Amino acid sequence: MPPDKAGIIPRLRPRSASPTQPASPLNERPLSTAKRPSACPGLLRIVQALDGGICRIKLDGGSITADQANAVADAAEQFAGGVIEATNRANLQIRGIGAQSGALIDRLLAAGLGPRTAAGDDVRNLMLSPAVGIDRQMVFDTRPLAGQILETLQRHPRFHELSAKFAVQLDGAEALAMLEHPHDLWLSAIERSGETLLAFGLAGCPTDQPLAAVKLADGHALVVAVLELFLELARPEQTRMRHLLGEFSAVQLLEKIGQRVALLTVDDWHRSPAPDALHIGACPQAAAGLVYVGAVPPLGRLDPAMLRGAAETSRRFGDGSLRFTPWQSLLLPNVKAADAAEVLQSLEQNNLLTNATEPLSRLIACTGANGCGKGLADTKHDARKLATLLPRALDVHLSGCSRSCAAAHRAPATLLAVSPGHYDLYFRDAAQPGFGALHARNLTIEAAATLFAGHSRSPLDA
Structure with missing residues (x-):
C-alpha cells in the first residue's frame, strides 16, 4: 500500500489493541504438564533430559531481585542437582530435577518468579536490552511498553496459542543490545524530527532493513496487530513467523498490518551493530x-x-x-x-x-552428551579444554548437534560435534545458511586450537 505525502500508510480499519479477557488464575496451574504439547521447558512444565528434569524461569526483561536469586539457588540446591544455567534469551533454568518438581515449582512461585496466569507461562518471550533504562545510548526507556506487552501476552487467552518459541524483541537503541538473535517480531527505536518511532520487521533482527515504523504510542497496538494477524493466518504447523512468510510475502502482511495500525515509512534507517563485549x-x-x-x-x-x-x-x-x-x-x-x-x-x-580477554568468557557450549540424548560429544568438557589451548579470546560455539540450542545467533565460528571429542568447523558466512561455510572436518579439540592459532586474521577477528 503506497504511503501518503507525509510518509504515513493510512489506517483503513480500526481494531482494538487492548485485549483484556481474563485468563485462568495461576492457582489452577498444572505441575508438569502443559495445555498444549511443547518440547520447551517452562516454569510450570518440567522437561526431561538425561541429567533429570529442566525448569525454565522466564525473567521480565532478564531482571531478578537478589532475594529471588537466592530462591532460585535454594530451589536448585534442595530439589535438583544444583545446576543453574543462564540462557541465550536472558532467562534462567534449573537442571537435574527429580521427584520433587512440585516443591521446586512452588518455591519459585512463592518468590514471584511465575507468570501472571498459568496459560501465559510459555508466551512471555520478550527480549530487552540488559541495560534497559540505564544505557547511555538509549532513545527511550522500554520498560513501560514492555510491561504492557507482557501483560497482554499473559492475560489474553488467544495469545496462549502461540508457540513457546515465538519471540518478540523490543530494542530501545541501547549500546548494549543483542542484535543477532532472530525474532518473530522486532521493534527498534529511532528518532525523527524530535519524535520517537519504532521501526519493525518480521522473522529477523534489528540490523535488517525494517518493513515500516509506528509512532511510539502505537507500539503496543502494533504488537497486538501482528500477533493477532499471525494467529488468524497461520496453520497449526506454522509455528513461527518465518513459516508464514513462506506462504505470504512481507508486502502482503504489511498491507494487512496497515489496516489495523497507522504505519510510517523508514526507508533510510539502519540499526548500527552493537559494540563488542560491553556485557563484560x-x-x-x-x-x-x-x-x-x-x-x-x-x-x-x-x-x-x-x-x-x-x-x-x-x-x-x-x-x-x-x-x-x-x-x-x-x-x-x-x-x-x-x-x-x-x-x-x-x-x-x-x-x-x-575480563573479555579470558578465552573461557567468549566460548559457548550446549549441555552436550553429558545431559542431552542428542549430543554427540561432551561439549562443556571440550570447551574448557579448548579455552586452555586458545592463543587469545575468540568467539567460538561448540554444539553437540545441529539444533544449536546454546546459540540463537550464528557465531563467528562453530564446532559441530560429529562424535565424542571430534567436530566439524564452520566459519560464519552471510551467503550460506546454518552455521556458515564448512572449513574442516572431524577435528579434535587440539587440532581445532592449532587451526585457530594459525588464522590470526580469520573470520573470528572480523
Whole structure:
C-alpha cells in the first residue's frame, strides 16, 4: 500500500489493541504438564533430559531481585542437582530435577518468579536490552511498553496459542543490545524530527532493513496487530513467523498490518551493530557516577554459591538486583563507579569471569552428551579444554548437534560435534545458511586450537 505525502500508510480499519479477557488464575496451574504439547521447558512444565528434569524461569526483561536469586539457588540446591544455567534469551533454568518438581515449582512461585496466569507461562518471550533504562545510548526507556506487552501476552487467552518459541524483541537503541538473535517480531527505536518511532520487521533482527515504523504510542497496538494477524493466518504447523512468510510475502502482511495500525515509512534507517563485549566488566551508565558491572558464568553455568554470591554483591554495592543477558552472563546495575574494582573482585572470588580477554568468557557450549540424548560429544568438557589451548579470546560455539540450542545467533565460528571429542568447523558466512561455510572436518579439540592459532586474521577477528 503506497504511503501518503507525509510518509504515513493510512489506517483503513480500526481494531482494538487492548485485549483484556481474563485468563485462568495461576492457582489452577498444572505441575508438569502443559495445555498444549511443547518440547520447551517452562516454569510450570518440567522437561526431561538425561541429567533429570529442566525448569525454565522466564525473567521480565532478564531482571531478578537478589532475594529471588537466592530462591532460585535454594530451589536448585534442595530439589535438583544444583545446576543453574543462564540462557541465550536472558532467562534462567534449573537442571537435574527429580521427584520433587512440585516443591521446586512452588518455591519459585512463592518468590514471584511465575507468570501472571498459568496459560501465559510459555508466551512471555520478550527480549530487552540488559541495560534497559540505564544505557547511555538509549532513545527511550522500554520498560513501560514492555510491561504492557507482557501483560497482554499473559492475560489474553488467544495469545496462549502461540508457540513457546515465538519471540518478540523490543530494542530501545541501547549500546548494549543483542542484535543477532532472530525474532518473530522486532521493534527498534529511532528518532525523527524530535519524535520517537519504532521501526519493525518480521522473522529477523534489528540490523535488517525494517518493513515500516509506528509512532511510539502505537507500539503496543502494533504488537497486538501482528500477533493477532499471525494467529488468524497461520496453520497449526506454522509455528513461527518465518513459516508464514513462506506462504505470504512481507508486502502482503504489511498491507494487512496497515489496516489495523497507522504505519510510517523508514526507508533510510539502519540499526548500527552493537559494540563488542560491553556485557563484560564495568561500563558507565546514563547517570553520572554509576556503572553496571558484567560477569560471565563459565559456559553459562552457575552453582547455588555463585548465584548467592552475586546476589549478595548486588545488595552491598548495587540496587539489590541482577540482570541476565543473551550472552549467558549477568550484570549488576547501579554500582557507584568508585566501587567498580571491589565489585569485580567480589565477582571473581565467586568464580565469575570479568575480563573479555579470558578465552573461557567468549566460548559457548550446549549441555552436550553429558545431559542431552542428542549430543554427540561432551561439549562443556571440550570447551574448557579448548579455552586452555586458545592463543587469545575468540568467539567460538561448540554444539553437540545441529539444533544449536546454546546459540540463537550464528557465531563467528562453530564446532559441530560429529562424535565424542571430534567436530566439524564452520566459519560464519552471510551467503550460506546454518552455521556458515564448512572449513574442516572431524577435528579434535587440539587440532581445532592449532587451526585457530594459525588464522590470526580469520573470520573470528572480523
